Amino acid sequence: VGRPQREGRPRAAIVLVGTELVTGLQSDTNGEEVARALMAAGVRPSVREVLPDDLEVVAERLAELTAAFELVIVTGGLGPTHDDVTRDAAARALGRPLERDAAIAAHLKPVVERHRHPAAAEQVMRQADVLRGARVLQPTTGTAPGQLVPTSGGHLLLLPGPPHELRPMLTTALDLLTAGEGVPPRILGCVDIPESDGQLAAESALAEHPGVGLTVLARPSLITIVLFDEGAGPARLDRAAEDVVSALGDACYADDDSTLAETVIRSAAGRRLTIALAESCTGGMIATELTTVSGASAVFVGSAVTYADSAKVRVLGVAEETLRAHGAVSSQTASEMAHGVRNLTGADIALAVTGIAGPAGGDARKPVGTVWFALDAAEGTSVTHRLFTGNREVVRSRATAVALNLLRHEIDSRAVGDP
Ligand code: ATP
Numbered sequence: 001v002g003r004p005q006r007e008g009r010p011r012a013a014i015v016l017v018g019t020e021l022v023t024g025l026q027s028d029t030n031g032e033e034v035a036r037a038l039m040a041a042g043v044r045p046s047v048r049e050v051l052p053d054d055l056e057v058v059a060e061r062l063a064e065l066t067a068a069f070e071l072v073i074v075t076g077g078l079g080p081t082h083d084d085v086t087r088d089a090a091a092r093a094l095g096r097p098l099e100r101d102a103a104i105a106a107h108l109k110p111v112v113e114r115h116r117h118p119a120a121a122e123q124v125m126r127q128a129d130v131l132r133g134a135r136v137l138q139p140t141t142g143t144a145p146g147q148l149v150p151t152s153g154g155h156l157l158l159l160p161g162p163p164h165e166l167r168p169m170l171t172t173a174l175d176l177l178t179a180g181e182g183v184p185p186r187i188l189g190c191v192d193i194p195e196s197d198g199q200l201a202a203e204s205a206l207a208e209h210p211g212v213g214l215t216v217l218a219r220p221s222l223i224t225i226v227l228f229d230e231g232a233g234p235a236r237l238d239r240a241a242e243d244v245v246s247a248l249g250d251a252c253y254a255d256d257d258s259t260l261a262e263t264v265i266r267s268a269a270g271r272r273l274t275i276a277l278a279e280s281c282t283g284g285m286i287a288t289e290l291t292t293v294s295g296a297s298a299v300f301v302g303s304a305v306t307y308a309d310s311a312k313v314r315v316l317g318v319a320e321e322t323l324r325a326h327g328a329v330s331s332q333t334a335s336e337m338a339h340g341v342r343n344l345t346g347a348d349i350a351l352a353v354t355g356i357a358g359p360a361g362g363d364a365r366k367p368v369g370t371v372w373f374a375l376d377a378a379e380g381t382s383v384t385h386r387l388f389t390g391n392r393e394v395v396r397s398r399a400t401a402v403a404l405n406l407l408r409h410e411i412d413s414r415a416v417g418d419p
């Protein structure tokens with residue numbers, strides 16, 4: 001099986017077949033899963049489409065897509081019922097006949113025998129019909145096989161709809177197609193840097209690395225920089241990644257697709273440091289990020305979500321006088337929150353966040369987006385003030401990213417093996 005490639009870059013189209021997907025009755029998860037698997041195999045997905053269970057529509061679109069793309073992957077519509085049109089549509093699109101595969105037919109015999117309706121045998125047996133010349137991908141759990149069909153410009157891959165059925169077949173097919181030679185993209189994570197700064201830094205570093213493609217994804221206060229092999233090859237892609245990492249400087253927290261929370265947990269674990277949190281406006285979001293990471297228990301002690309002033313006083317020991325004099329969103333309150341949660345838990349490093357996420361609650365002195373952070377450790381307490389833009393959700397996400405980044409810097413400032 002040849003490697004789909006044109007202009008140095010394999011191009012793939014993903015087609016999700018199902019009227020329930022078009023209408024929104026069922027959400028598509030296969031599209032994302034297939035796209036990620038393609039990326040990991042070094043094949044860049046170019047388009048993704050959702051089509052109804054309509055023979056004409058699917059046949060016409062598959063004819064167009066197989067003419068335009070080296071690899072077209074279709075999921076769904078391979079089952080036994082009349083609305084499963086993918087097999088017939090693919091046969092029509094490629095002008096190839098369907099032929100009954102004897103081995104699959106034998107495998108389906110016991111399935112047929114479980115049915116009572118006289119028409120059932122023919123329906124069930126449709127699943128044994130494969131396009132002439134197709135390589136059959138055996139089902140591990142379901143009954144419908146996958147099919148890898150050579151086309152004039154590459155391949156058409158038909159996969160069943162249920163995610164657990166398609167997964168092993170997708171792996172097998174991508175191994176066959178790339179012969180393990182696909183170059184996976186390099187995925188770099190950056191925090192607290194404007195998207196255009198990240199993009200421009202990466203672009204200038206890449207000027208010396210032809211054959212490397214760039215995509216930048218932005219979320220509040222986080223950007224992901226994806227470097228694709230577009231002819232450079234694996235060694236030059238790695239060198240390009242090194243140069244982009246140094247151009248990004250301190251903003252780049254990982255060059256291996258790790259999340260910021262994973263980076264924090266890993267470096268804290270390497271230094272045997274423990275972390276506790278006191279969260280107000282983030283309401284547990286920082287704790288959620290940390291506990292998403294497997295292995296967090298070695299590092300993360302807990303978070304006190306102290307939203308009301310009374311909770312800040314009773315749980316963390318913030319002085320009522322501090323709240324009266326400076327307010328809940330202040331440097332002083334943040335410091336006392338961090339200090340309080342470190343006393344309470346005995347963690348090595350405590351971080352506190354208190355801010356105004358909006359839309360209500362701001363004023364001229366403390367506008368919406370004002371957030372105070374405090375880090376407390378045996379050496380003392382340090383505070384950071386930020387004024388974030390964006391709506392409530394964005395402010396809370398930015399505060400979470402910046403909090404994790406403060407933890408990352410604090411942890412990285414300690415020597416390994418010396419808590
Ligand atoms: P079967 O042999 O089970 O009928 P099939 O290939 O005909 O497989 P469909 O009938 O299209 O697949 O879908 C079967 C089930 O697979 C759906 O009910 C749904 O649960 C799941 N599925 C199909 N397509 C998707 C998708 N794009 N994203 C997530 N789940 C999907």
